[in-house]
Amino acid sequence: MTDNNSNFPKASFELEETASERKVLFEKINDFSEQFLESLPNRKAFQYNTHPFANADSFFEIDNNKATMDNILEFFEERVLNTGLNPTSGGHLGYIPGGGIYSSALADYLAAVTNRYAGEFYASPGAVRMEDALIDWAGKLMGYDQGFGGNLTSGGSIANLIALHTAKHHKGIQGAEILRSVVYCTAQSHHSVYKALKIVGLEDIIVRKIQLDTHFRICVDSLKGQIHADRREGLRPFLLIGNAGSTDVGAVDPLVDLAKVARKYKLWFHVDGAYGGFFMLIERGKEKLKGIEQADSVILDPHKGMFLPYGSGIVLIKDIKQLAAAHTYTANYMRDAHIDGQYSPSNLSPELSKHFRGLRMWLPLKLYGEQAFSDYLNEKLQLATYLSHQILELGYQVVCDPDLSIVAFRLELDEYDSDELNKKVLDYIQKDGRIFISSTVLDNKLTHGLQYFLLEHIKNISICF
């Protein structure tokens, strides 16, 4: 509604740029992005600065002052890009690097400019079909057959949350049942799992961290022993969480054995494949992750295994009806959106209005095909094997042979305290900044998994390609 004779304040139109204004803004952003990408080889992977904002800058603050795009980009370069971790750098080898492929960024731009409402099939059947196609692809990749469903999330933590909420809902764990229900996991399980349990109201559930073997994989015999002991005590074994690539060392649990145990004791079997799941794109990954197809729920992080920019996770549930039962609500104002027999993302997740995040994954897959991603993952595994050999030759200890692409290692010298020595190595590398590696804490007395946090700790350094 534009009426030049009206008394509407002029500011109402200020957010709507003309074509020539848009061109200027876009070119500035594009030029800046190009300069950034071209300068990557010269940029540090990490800017070590303990007080990056010691000189707090009022430019961060929002008030009624206006800035030019040039001012904004200059500030962005200085205060955002020149501080902390640079995940787009080839030198970022710590934690689990994201990468951030360019075609995905372009897809985000397109998604935002066109702003389709991807939460409801009624509102944007094309966007939802695109997201459904990705869920279908990811589910089949995991070995699911038919009847499965899922949701594209903002990351692995929310994917874990949706999976565990579905498990709780399906198994009817509520009220007094919570106190006698048991979750089985290991000290290698990601902390987002505990967060999820807390958020879904299972903070008081019994959590058993099962003993690990020397490769940081769950000991299936100890698991069975614990389940028997719990049943004898009148407890209710409820949920089994397996790792398909743990964060510390990339450990893959014996998923076939876990699936058998879950079936026998009627446990919900959840597999956290946030980091490792996409290795199903390659043969070695398929061998390692065998059994994942039997999980009741699986999570994946395309912003890890598919190198997308941050903000992409996937939850898959073997039976879509269980996912829908845990998340579907209706409301009077939603009646037009209801279509018999058609699920929308809003029926399968906590979100209603949501980012059209499917496009950032669909577009690169369409442009380059899945083989391109398999090739990259294959290369990462080869690099990890190469690195672990090189590290051994340098006299470092490799904590265990890498299952996937994470290599955890440490330096041990007789005359030095191991923790202090490895802290020094880490500080040196981080201050230098050309590459970034991260540290973790691993129990070197692997037989005491349950007391993991109470024992002597050794700082380990992990590299992930």
Ligand SMILES: Cc1ncc(COP(=O)(O)O)c(C=O)c1O
């Ligand atoms: C194994 C595992 N699960 C879950 C998560 C949580 O994923 P996100 O950081 O995407 O929320 C991570 C993150 O590093 C992870 O490594």
